[in-house]
Structure formats: structure tokens, C-alpha cells
Amino acid sequence: MEFDYIIQTEDSSDHWKFFNVKDHVVLDLGCGRWYTEQFDEFSPIYFGNQGARLVIGIDSSEDEILYFNQATVGNPKYIFEHVNILATKDILDLLQKYPTISALKCDIEGHERVLLNLNAGDLQTVSELAIEYHNKELNELFTKKVVEWGFNIKLNASMTTNEDRMGVLFCNRGQS
Numbered sequence: 444m445e446f447d448y449i450i451q452t453e454d455s456s457d458h459w460k461f462f463n464v465k466d467h468v469v470l471d472l473g474c475g476r477w478y479t480e481q482f483d484e485f486s487p488i489y490f491g492n493q494g495a496r497l498v499i500g501i502d503s504s505e506d507e508i509l510y511f512n513q514a515t516v517g518n519p520k521y522i523f524e525h526v527n528i529l530a531t532k533d534i535l536d537l538l539q540k541y542p543t544i545s546a547l548k549c550d551i552e553g554h555e556r557v558l559l560n561l562n563a564g565d566l567q568t569v570s571e572l573a574i575e576y577h578n579k580e581l582n583e584l585f586t587k588k589v590v591e592w593g594f595n596i597k598l599n600a601s602m603t604t605n606e607d608r609m610g611v612l613f614c615n616r617g618q619s
Contacts, residue, residue, distance in 0.1 A: 448600040450611065453478035455489035459548065461598045461613040462573040465494035468543045472528060473550035473575075474500030475507040486548065487511060491520050499541055503527040503551070531560040538565060546571035553577045559584060563592045572614040579608055589614045 450458050474487045482488055487500040500523040502508055508525040515521040526533060528551050538544060547569050549555050555574055566572075572594055576582045582599070589596060594614035601610040 447598045450600050450602045454481070454484040455479070455486045456484060458611070459486060459489065459573060461600065461611075462490075462546070462548055463571050463615065464490045464498075464546050467495055467546035467571060468497045468541065469495045469499065469546045469548065470537060470541065470544045471498055471500045471548050472534075472537075473502060473548075473552065474498075474511065474523070475502045475504055476510070482514070485511075486550070487521060487523070488515075490548075495520070495546070497522065497543075499524070499537075499544070501526045501528070501537065528554050528557060531557045534558060534561065535565060538568075542568065544568055546573075548573045550575040555585075556581065559588055561592070566592050570616045573611055574614075575602075575609070575611045577609050582608060582610060582612070585612050 452458065469490050471487050471490060476485050479485060483492060487498045490498045498521050500511055500521065502525065505525045508523045511523040528534065534557060545568055549558060555576060572589065574585055576585055586596065589612060594616055596612055596614050598613040599610060601608050
């Protein structure tokens with residue numbers, strides 16, 4: 444498979460640059476600060492700076508959620524919650540709790556597989572989607588699944604040059 448872009452860093456300006464969040468309510472699954480040190484490069488902050496109306500940051504690390512809650516205290520653009528995403532129900536619960544989500548980013552270190560059990564109706568409010576996958580098999584599964592959900596793949600970005608690639612699928616509805 445050919446890739447449209449090679450992601451060079453974990454900085455959000457490189458890693459998530461093709462995820463359109465302007466005027467969206469963003470569900471940021473896996474909002475932690477891993478491998479990035481600059482505040483403006485942390486995914487929820489980056490999305491907020493890119494024009495998101497609201498960023499709902501979810502992470503399995505309580506320390507990460509505490510950090511972001513303290514760093515954004517008083518800023519209504521951000522909500523942070525500690526949730527360990529282990530099952531499809533965890534995603535469905537978040538989509539039900541925040542029914543205005545229109546952009547979904549998933550970077551949950553291999554647990555993204557739980558998204559595969561969603562159906563198009565579950566994602567009806569979502570028009571922008573970015574899913575980090577952790578191997579070639581997941582890339583192939585998500586490449587098929589996002590089309591079933593009604594999304595167009597606008598870009599497939601690779602993070603590595605080896606055969607068992609990691610990368611990100613950037614998708615949207617109604618536009619190519």
C-alpha cells in the first residue's frame with residue numbers, strides 16, 4: 444500500500460495536521476502528552492488552537508487528566524476525563540454522554556480495535572475522523588470499516604518505514 448504522508452514526530456502539528464477540527468466538538472481519545480514536550484503540541488491544546496469549539500480529552504492515565512485539568516482550569520473549551528477504553532461500550536457511553544461530538548480522534552495504543560464494533564449509526568454526528576492504527580492488519584480493517592461507516596479516506600499517513608506499519612487514517616464525510 445502506498446502512503447500519502449510520512450509522520451515524522453509525535454508533535455500534533457505533524458501527527459494530526461490533516462485532522463480538521465475547526466468549529467468541531469472533538470472527542471480526543473488518548474489525549475496524553477507522550478513523547479511531546481511543548482504545551483501547544485499536546486493534542487487537546489493543539490486542537491483547541493486549531494479552532495475546535497470544544498475538546499473532550501479522554502485518557503487512561505489519571506495523571507494526564509489531572510495535568511490537563513490543572514493546565515486549563517477555567518477554560519470552557521476543554522473537558523478532561525479519566526476513562527480506560529477497553530470495550531466498544533466505553534466509546535458508546537462517551538458518544539451518548541456528549542451527543543454533539545462531530546470530530547473523533549483515536550490514539551489509544553492498540554485498543555482502537557474496539558471501534559471496529561461500532562456501526563454507522565453510532566457515528567452519525569461525526570464528520571471528521573482520525574484513527575491511529577498500530578499494525579498492517581488494523582490498517583486494512585479500518586480502511587474497509589470507515590467506508591462502511593460512510594467516510595471517505597482523505598489521507599493514509601505512515602509513522603514507520605517497516606512492513607508492519609503504524610499510521611493514521613484521516614477520514615471525512617461528504618468531501619474527498
